[in-house]
Amino acid sequence: MIVEDARLALPVSDSDHVQGSAHAVVTLVEYGDFQCPACGMAYPLVKQVQRHYAGNLRFVFRHFPLTQAHPYAQLAAELAEAAAVTGRFWAMHDWLYEHQDEWVPYGAAGLEAGARALGLDEEALAATLRNTAIDARIRRDFMGGVRSGVNGTPSFYVDGYLYQGDFDGLVHGLGRVIARREH
C-alpha cells in the first residue's frame, strides 16, 4: 500500500547516496539502520530488486539509526559516511549488512573489522570520524525521515510516497510503476 499522505520531505539530491541512473523510471528510497535486523533481512531483497529492474530503478539509502534500541547503529552509520569520503559508501553499506550477524555481537570491535575488510586507512578514518559534519549529515537524514513519516526501520518510499506492507507487495508495486511508465 502506498501511503498518499506520507511523502518524502527531502527530495533526492546530489548529497544522497544513490545507485542507478538519474533517468531511471522509478526511485526507491530506504531509511535504514545498519544494526536493525529487519534492515539486514531486507538487504538481499533490495539487491534482488535492483538486479531485476536494473536500469529502471534508482536506489537511495538514508540513515535512520535508532540509537537507544541499537547502540552501535550510530557508529556504523558514521563508519559508512567516513567510507563515503573515499567513495566507498556502498562497499561499507554492503559489508555492514552482509556481516551484520558477525559484527553486531562485537560492537565497535566488530566495526573495526569492517574498516579492515575494506582496507580503509585507520588514521585517516579516525580523523574523518571526528568530523562533526558526519554527525550533522546523519541527523539531517534522520530528521528528514521523521518529517516524511518514517515510523521504524526499514521504511521505503516509492517515487516519494511511503510504502507500508511486506516486501513482496513492494516488489509488485515497483513493477506496476515501471510497467505504467514504459507504456
Add this chain to the structure above:
Amino acid sequence: MTILAAGTVAPQFTLHSTLDQSVALKEFRGRNVILAFYPADWSPVCSDQLALYNELLDEFARLNAQLLAISVDGVWSHAALARERKYHFPLLSDFEPKGEVARAYGVYNAQHGLAERALFVIDGDGVIRWSYLSPMGVNPGAAGIVNALEALPSNNIQKTLDAPARSAREPS
C-alpha cells in the same frame, strides 16, 4: 467514543509513573506536552513507535515539549519495559480505575480493554492543539507531532528569536 479535538481544554490527570512517583498534567503548565496513548507494553508496533520518540527527545525539548506515554499497563510492566528499551521519558499507568484517563480523552477501546493508539499535543495553557487517532496496528510516526509543535505560536516566536536578522526585518 470520540477523540478530543483541537481547541478542547485537556482533561487534568495524575497518574503513577512508578510505584512511588506520580505525574500530573498541571506540572507542565507553560510547557507543551505530547501525550502518546498506546495499547500495551511489549507489543512490537508500540515499541517501535516509542523507540522512535525516544530518539526525538532533544527535538521535543527544542520545541519546549515533554513527552508522556500512557497505557493501561501496571507500573512494574512499565518499569521493565523502560529499562529494557532504554526509554528516557515517563510511561504513565492508566491502571486504576482502568483506562479512566484514556476515556476522558475519548481514546479508550472498551471492547479490548485498552487505550487506542492516539496522540495529543497540548500547549502551555493546557489546551489541546492537535490530536490524532491511529489504527491500533499502525505506527503513526512522529511527523504529525513535530508539525503540530512547530505550528504552535510559542514555537514560532522562539524561531523569530533564534533568527535575529530576520526578526529585525520583520518586527512583530
